[in-house]
Amino acid sequence: MLLTPDRIRTLQRKLYCKAKQEPDFRFYSLYDKVYRADILGHAYRLARANNRRSGSDQINYLKL
Structure with a gap:
């Protein structure tokens, strides 16, 4: 499981609030x-x- 870094989580929380x-x-x-x-x-x-x-759009953009 990949955790969201604190800096990104803080931005998400500010936008949400x-x-x-x-x-x-x-x-x-x-x-x-x-x-x-x-x-x-x-x-x-x-x-x-x-x-x-x-x-959700059923398109795979990461065909590398």
């Missing part, structure tokens, strides 16, 4: 938060740990 506290708030600028090397790297490791199985 903001969304819950202000339901009408619009996150217009999430790109800078998602397009970080640590987040993309962790997402890739999660996909690899999933044995390259397809996601």
Whole structure:
């Protein structure tokens, strides 16, 4: 099982709390938060740990 690093977990928690506290708030600028090397790297490791199985859209993007 792959654990989420504390830095990523903190970001997830902050975004979650903001969304819950202000339901009408619009996150217009999430790109800078998602397009970080640590987040993309962790997402890739999660996909690899999933044995390259397809996601909910049934498309396998990791045909390496």
